[in-house]
Amino acid sequence: xxxxxxxxxxxxxxxxxxxxxxxxxxxxxxxxxxxxxxxxxxxxxxxxxxxxxxxxxxxxxxxxxxxxxxxxxxxxxxxxxxxxxxxxxxxxxxxxxxxxxxxxxxxxxxxxxxxxxxxxxxxxxxxxxxxxxxxxxxxxxxxxxxxxxx
Ligand SMILES: [Zn+2]
Numbered sequence: 664x665x666x667x668x669x670x671x672x673x674x675x676x677x678x679x680x681x682x683x684x685x686x687x688x689x690x691x692x693x694x695x696x697x698x699x700x701x702x703x704x705x706x707x708x709x710x711x712x713x714x715x716x717x718x719x720x721x722x723x724x725x726x727x728x729x730x731x732x733x734x735x736x737x738x739x740x741x742x743x744x745x746x747x748x749x750x751x752x753x754x755x756x757x758x759x760x761x762x763x764x765x766x767x768x769x770x771x772x773x774x775x776x777x778x779x780x781x782x783x784x785x786x787x788x789x790x791x792x793x794x795x796x797x798x799x800x801x802x803x804x805x806x807x808x809x810x811x812x813x
Pocket of ligand 1: 687688743
């Protein structure tokens, strides 16, 4: 949402940008939970995949309508790298670097520790800023609707 707001996207482009922002977790968390990968940050969170997607949406004519997907997608991966525990940053360079499995502890305990850590607080602040932008846009849209009726 922050990327979409910065790029001044219309509704369609914003929807594509938001879709791109959820793809990494949708793909990798599913693959991880199905036991097909060691971590929740592999294929879709890889900077290699980000580079490939950038080339595809830039160079392939048929993919150009989907260009707004890229800022959301890349922003998600960049934000995850920014708040990743240092020992797990290597997971974002898959398949160039070997994966480091996330700690073998209960997911609830792991995420509770993450939520109160500096990266967790930073991520929460980004989410709050994004929600604030969505709320601001909705208020702006309501105002636009009122203006067109009057
Ligand atoms: Zn992610």
